[in-house]
Amino acid sequence: xxxETKIMRGLDAIRLAIEEEMERDEDVFIMxxxxxEFGGPFFVTEGLLKKFGHERVRDTPISENAILGCAIGAAxxxxxxxxxxxxxxxxxxxxxxxxxxxxxxxxxxxGQISVPVTIRVPFGTGIxxxxxxxxxxxxxxxxxxxxxxVLPSDGRDFKGLMKTAIRDDDPVIFxxxxxxxxxxxxxxxxxxxxxxxxxxxxxxEGEDITIVxxxxxxxxxxxxxxxxxxxxxxxxxxxxxxxxxxDKKTILNSVEKTGKLIIVDEGxxxxxxxxxxxxxxxxxxxxxLKKPIIRLNTPDVPIPYSDKLESxxxxxxxxxxxxxxxxI
Amino acid sequence: xxxxxxxxxxSHDKLIDIYKKMLLxxxxxxxxxxxxxxxxxxxxxxxxxxxxxAVGACAAINDDDYITSTHRxxxxxxxxxxxxxxxxxxxxxxxxGICKGRGGSMHVADFSKNMLGANGIVGxxxxxxxxxxxxxxxxxxxxxxxxFFGDGAANQGMLHESMNLAVIWKLPVIFVLENNMYGWSTSxxxxxxxxxxxxxxxxxxxxxxxINGNDVIEVYRSVKEAVDLARKGGGPTLIECKTYRWxxxxxxxxxxxxxxxxxxxxxxxxxxxxFKVKLIRGEIxxxxxxxxxxxxxxxxxxxxxxxSKKSPKPDSSTVLDDIYKNPMNLGGN
Numbered sequence: 001x002x003x004e005t006k007i008m009r010g011l012d013a014i015r016l017a018i019e020e021e022m023e024r025d026e027d028v029f030i031m032x033x034x035x036x037e038f039g040g041p042f043f044v045t046e047g048l049l050k051k052f053g054h055e056r057v058r059d060t061p062i063s064e065n066a067i068l069g070c071a072i073g074a075a076x077x078x079x080x081x082x083x084x085x086x087x088x089x090x091x092x093x094x095x096x097x098x099x100x101x102x103x104x105x106x107x108x109x110x111g112q113i114s115v116p117v118t119i120r121v122p123f124g125t126g127i128x129x130x131x132x133x134x135x136x137x138x139x140x141x142x143x144x145x146x147x148x149x150v151l152p153s154d155g156r157d158f159k160g161l162m163k164t165a166i167r168d169d170d171p172v173i174f175x176x177x178x179x180x181x182x183x184x185x186x187x188x189x190x191x192x193x194x195x196x197x198x199x200x201x202x203x204x205e206g207e208d209i210t211i212v213x214x215x216x217x218x219x220x221x222x223x224x225x226x227x228x229x230x231x232x233x234x235x236x237x238x239x240x241x242x243x244x245x246x247d248k249k250t251i252l253n254s255v256e257k258t259g260k261l262i263i264v265d266e267g268x269x270x271x272x273x274x275x276x277x278x279x280x281x282x283x284x285x286x287x288x289l290k291k292p293i294i295r296l297n298t299p300d301v302p303i304p305y306s307d308k309l310e311s312x313x314x315x316x317x318x319x320x321x322x323x324x325x326x327x328i
Numbered sequence: 329x330x331x332x333x334x335x336x337x338x339s340h341d342k343l344i345d346i347y348k349k350m351l352l353x354x355x356x357x358x359x360x361x362x363x364x365x366x367x368x369x370x371x372x373x374x375x376x377x378x379x380x381x382a383v384g385a386c387a388a389i390n391d392d393d394y395i396t397s398t399h400r401x402x403x404x405x406x407x408x409x410x411x412x413x414x415x416x417x418x419x420x421x422x423x424x425g426i427c428k429g430r431g432g433s434m435h436v437a438d439f440s441k442n443m444l445g446a447n448g449i450v451g452x453x454x455x456x457x458x459x460x461x462x463x464x465x466x467x468x469x470x471x472x473x474x475x476f477f478g479d480g481a482a483n484q485g486m487l488h489e490s491m492n493l494a495v496i497w498k499l500p501v502i503f504v505l506e507n508n509m510y511g512w513s514t515s516x517x518x519x520x521x522x523x524x525x526x527x528x529x530x531x532x533x534x535x536x537x538x539i540n541g542n543d544v545i546e547v548y549r550s551v552k553e554a555v556d557l558a559r560k561g562g563g564p565t566l567i568e569c570k571t572y573r574w575x576x577x578x579x580x581x582x583x584x585x586x587x588x589x590x591x592x593x594x595x596x597x598x599x600x601x602x603f604k605v606k607l608i609r610g611e612i613x614x615x616x617x618x619x620x621x622x623x624x625x626x627x628x629x630x631x632x633x634x635x636s637k638k639s640p641k642p643d644s645s646t647v648l649d650d651i652y653k654n655p656m657n658l659g660g661n
Contacts, residue, residue: 077464
């Protein structure tokens with residue numbers, strides 16, 4: 001045993017993964033708005049320019065379609081680009097390149113080509129970003145065949161999944177929940193530490209209820225689980241880690257044990273990732289459920305600016321606790 | 329000798345090859361128009377009348393250089409050296425089609441020839457061309473990319489983004505604007521307020537020229553000059569090629585929005601006829617060779633149709649293949 005680790009923030013773990021992959025493979029490079037000199041709005045790419053130079057750490061104009069088109073084209077020519085879209089909200093101006101190009105190229109060209117691009121996207125609430133800098137769009141991309149959708153919840157997974165994303169031959173949308181950037185934890189230093197896609201992570205085992213949570217909602221769920229433990233309620237907290245592919249087996253196995261399911265997801269409720277998870281459990285595991293599924297989402301509302309209003313709508317540990325008790 | 333006479337660096341064989349390719353595109357498009365009912369898709373766009381652009385431009389690049397194409401892509405496919413049996417079979421939706429019947433007319437691509445695909449989204453080729461050019465630059469391969477697009481795409485925002493990025497990064501891209509005067513039914517005189525779209529190049533700090541897109545030699549020379557500049561690290565050029573789409577937007581378009589006079593006027597400017605005259609004047613071909621080439625072209629098309637008709641459609645059990653390269657790893661815990 002004795003896995004060598006270091007305590008660092010989530011954003012440092014992402015940077016470490018990128019740095020290691022850029023050292024390992026000269027086809028890997030990164031591009032985006034203000035990622036070089038400035039180091040990115042959340043400082044994920046800080047220091048990379050100094051280490052790798054302007055050729056491989058490329059600041060771009062504010063042209064999201066050109067950024068993604070360029071990354072996708074380079075991937076088609078055999079490179080392994082990482083493109084950063086500064087805020088998930090800006091995906092709206094470049095959906096074309098992701099949905100009609102990256103996701104489709106392999107299939108519509110009859111398998112002649114693959115697109116090994118990684119698109120990094122900071123998303124979610126927690127910075128008083130208001131309606132156009134706080135959204136959670138992961139479910140949109142679950143609806144597009146040809147994409148892989150990754151959404152880690154801590155530094156360890158950021159590192160392992162980022163390395164897998166870069167090495168993967170298909171287009172990957174890598175969602176980075178802003179609040180998890182600043183979460184500290186042990187991150188493996190092994191340069192070949194990777195986490196395969198399609199394998200959920202069971203954070204805590206428990207037999208009373210299954211809580212499936214995404215991104216920052218994992219911490220809220222773990223906090224709730226800790227409090228509930230004192231009341232002798234044992235929660236099984238699961239992070240799917242990748243939404244496409246989705247590890248249905250781990251979730252169904254857990255529901256088989258507990259008979260109860262709560263899904264916690266920062267995205268707006270309608271047609272969210274939680275919708276899909278609830279739907280497949282109802283479809284494939286209806287007989288396992290002893291109680292109706294509960295989905296805890298942000299309601300269908302634009303994200304407000306005021307922190308008081310924002311905290312009123314995003315699911316938190318207290319809401320999770322209350323809803324667990326409703327089901328038990 | 330006028331500037332448009334035959335360039336010395338083009339060999340006898342190369343000149344004949346240019347002529348053959350233009351004719352092959354023409355005959356190919358005529359045949360699929362005739363067979364439109366059998367092909368069934370209403371979204372098949374022909375390149376008739378525009379042959380000089382794809383063929384002249386591709387004559388100016390090497391086999392390992394790249395092109396991106398448009399929804400009107402058959403001509404680019406043939407000009408880049410793609411093989412017509414697999415092209416025809418693709419349009420017929422057959423497994424032996426170049427994209428195994430998954431793409432169809434609007435997505436024909438031959439990556440073995442660095443023909444990076446026709447594209448159903450107007451203006452989506454140029455952003456992708458940036459990346460291919462960047463890869464070539466980062467790897468010091470010296471390859472260039474021709475990105476074809478139309479007057480319709482000229483008004484897409486992503487084209488603006490692409491031209492700007494190509495200039496500031498000095499990418500080896502040549503923007504080949506095929507101004508055929510119509511985006512489906514919408515006249516370029518309506519959709520743009522300037523006479524020559526190449527004027528826009530100035531706004532990006534790039535050289536822009538407008539040429540006669542129906543003169544294959546003028547296209548060749550202009551693209552060659554841009555390619556030489558790009559290979560030397562001089563960055564992109566915008567070349568607006570004025571031309572005309574002889575047929576409707578698709579093989580099934582009744583095409584009532586353009587006047588008969590206008591169409592007839594442009595038919596008199598046929599790029600193939602014009603080049604034929606030059607070849608005869610240059611003593612490259614004579615009537616006997618012309619006849620031989622025409623017969624051979626018709627035979628090739630005939631064979632491709634027979635080949636396509638007799639080939640099977642894809643097996644339905646394969647419909648979920650090729651969505652991903654790396655299998656979806658569902659490990660469970």
